[in-house]
Amino acid sequence: MKIAIAGSGAMGSRFGFMLHQAGNDVILIDKWDAHIKAIQENGLTVNYNGTEKVINIPIYRPDEVKEKVDVIFMFTKAMFLGSMLEEIQPIIKEDTQVVCLLNGIGHETVMKQYVSLENMLIGVTIWTAGLTGPGKIELEGTGSTEIQNFKPGGEEKAKEIVKILKDAGLNGIYSEDVKFSIWRKACVNGALNATCTLLDATLGEMFETDQAISITKNIVNEFVQVAEKQEVQLDFEDTVEYIIKTSHELGHHYPSMHQDLMQHNRLTEIDYINGAVARLAEEYGLKAPTNALITELIHAKEQILNAK
Template sequence: MKIAIVGAGAMGSRYGYMLHETGNEVFLIDGWKDHVNNINNQGLIVEENGQIKKVKIPAMLPGDAVEIPDLAILFTKSMGLEAMLKSVKNILGKNTKVLCLLNGLGHNETLEKYVDSKNILMGVTLWTAGLAGPGHVVLSGDGSLEVQNIDPSMEVEAKEICDVLNKAGLKAHYSEDVIFSIWRKACVNGTLNSCCTILDCNIKEFGELKQAPQLIRNIIKEFSDVATKYGVELDVEKVANGIEAIYDPSQAGEHYPSMHQDLIQNHRLTEIDYINGYVSRKGKEFNINTQYNDLFTTMVHAKEQLLVK
């Protein structure tokens, strides 16, 4: 299958590498020029379990992509989704399936401006990855992936794509309710991303704090209150228990979440407005108290002002 990874940062590079290794024709699209140049000049450096290898995968800037893929997997930052879709619209053919694996909430509305709904797949991934530098991806932990079509008539095609992803070891399965899973994943990001960023710690270190259990439950409760307005029912304790399992180093405990990588490590703007900020905005719209998400949104934006020049 010809597959474009649109937004080939840490996670995009991981997916691109794993799909390439099982014989798919993969090309990487990213707006970071140094990253693209390094991949083309030396290959994608893949570091996993102390082993390093270089993998030749074509990479290009968004405006340079010309080939129409069978599948485009979106891994852009939330705030850059619309701009990226505009940049690559020439390669989104009438039969190109588009799988959105972005963190955060509300992306399906943006996608439908540029992609026929029958070609849209929404997904949730629990894989992790990091960048040690341009063209150098570090793989850690285990993961899984859920995928579902938006148009009910496209279930067969969605399941075929799941098969391709599974062959690459991505542990994909067809979801019967991906919107629920997107909200549940947003709770993971709304707790671990924002907390680890403000506290400047990894997931394991956060989980060891005596304040962590109550803090994540307070945040999740506000997510749950807003999700109910969209017909999504979240069990606060079950979601919290799932997050607490991630603290284990054999899962993702040693990992610094993507928001920490962006802001603390690389002084880049974050996706806070599509995670805690989304709940904060909807709380005001629905007259729901979201004081924890309000505070974390404000604190992350304040940190952005200090670090992003």
């Protein structure tokens, strides 16, 4: 199985590493020159549950990849999904399966412009990963990866990819309702990512504050209302409990948005998480003031830090 990871930051590198370790033929695709150079010259350095490993794995810029691949896992930042898909069009053949595992909501709208519906898979992963420098990632804990074919009739191919993920230790799951899981993860990210970024705090530090539960409930309430309009039923109490549980299990972890903005001075995916809920709420005639304010605050923080 020839596999490409399009967007090989922290999470993309995690998947590339684990799929490579399982014996798959894997290539990484990225645009960060320092990251590419480090991996090409020194390999990918992985701190895996406290043990350091170095693997030699090919990495290319999007315009350098010419070989046919069977499966592409998309791990770009949400705002770069379209540009990446456009640049890698030469390797997306009529039978290439493209799996979108990005944070946020609504990526299928972009995917449809570049990938046939028969070859589209959408999903969600709750693994974590940290990028500690060019060519260096830190991995710990456990997680799962849930996917579903976008168009009915693609179940068999989707389940083949699920098996590949299982064999690589990525705990693949075939979903009958991945849209629910995508919305639930987006809600978790909406409650944790931006708040920890604004507070410059880990998940645990955030939930040690007296305000954490109140803030979380306000965010979740707006997500629940908008999700219902999207025919997704998120249970308010269950979702709040799940977020609290996540914060306890990963208390020392800085979420990906904090890693992007505070640690690497990069633009965030806020418009595809809290911003998406605020935008959809307005379209549906609802109000989402908490998510709208959080989105504005993150954009202000990006400008203050001159994020790129």
